[in-house]
Amino acid sequence: MLISPEQFAGFLAAALLITVSPGPDNLMVLGMGMSRGRKQGMVFGLGCALGCLSHTILATLGVSALIAASPLAFTALKVFGGLYLIWLGIGALRSRGGARVEGSGMPDDSLLRLFGKGLFANAINPKVVLFFLSFLPQFVVTARGDASWQTAQLGLIFTLQACILFGLLGYFSGAVGKWINRNPRAGMWLDRVAGAIFVGLGLRLIIAR
Template sequence: MTVTLAQILPFLLTAVLLTATPGPDNLMVLGVGASKGRRLGMAFGLGCATGCLSHTVLAALGVSAVLAASPVAFTALRVLGGGYLVWLGIGALRSRGGAGVAAAPEGSTGETSLSRQFLKGMLANAINPKVVLFFLSFLPQFVVPAQGHVPLQMAVLGLVFTLQAAVLFGALGWFAGGIGQWLQRRPRAGLWLDRVSGVVFVGLGVRMALSR
């Protein structure tokens, strides 16, 4: 076997602990879930988890190493990622309140909102340069070169990381969405929560763009 159970179990435990640790992804999922409701919060969380697949592919192919070794490429990715989060934050700050979105009936508009939040979460994670470096440094620690097929081992471990992240982020979006349901009956509170969510996104984006 390319990847053994002795590799996966400690990797999975470490991955769960790291994913559960408060960080930018957790804050974004909490913000979307609380301001937009359970379904959209879960969609955003699943998108964030799916974004891990792109980092897995890059790490397995060695592209992450190239990005890390190129100051220009890494800076460009950092500024692009930060700018995208700022753009999301400005959208939340200009919102008229998330309760109306959370309460949208089933149909084309609701499905579009779900797919939109999923894509937003996936893109927010995929263009985060810190996650690029994280996967480049984290996955190889659990690879056993003697077993061969190193890129395949990294791909399997990355898939395991993505699956556990999908479970945790999905659950986080669900529980945060409970707040969103409460806010459906209080539009004014939902409006202010959108403002808080926007500030979080803008702050994370500026931090990412200016980080070294």
């Protein structure tokens, strides 16, 4: 069964905001585009975004294993995930901005190598693994059936929107990078909005249980 329109809309809104908030991945994409060109920034960004597929698989398998072991274990995952999101949210709310976009500093590589570097950099990041395991289950509605299938759908949605946004970041990297460098406080407010969403999601899960 496909996720509901309400699940889709709520998850997509949160995913979009998280993706555009200044962070290592999108700042690397911007830096790559500014220093190497639009095509290179777009290819590197596509690799970063598709790296999310590996985290989707891990999250889906983890949810499946927990449900098979015990519904209580799945509930524990969502609660502990909620606590992790609150921790991330507090960190984002305390952000003072100051994000800057610099040149990538990478040697010239083929487009294929740039794609592979973006893919590898995201896929091996343990913080992204933990984020997916915490974030995706928050939007799973167990009453709608197969939670692992819902998790897989959510992960694919996250990956697709990241591909689009990172591609746009790479294409418009020069203008966006200059704007961020001129307006460092903009990143602070994006972080605060994203932080409020994290805290709200975490509290909803904990209070509801």
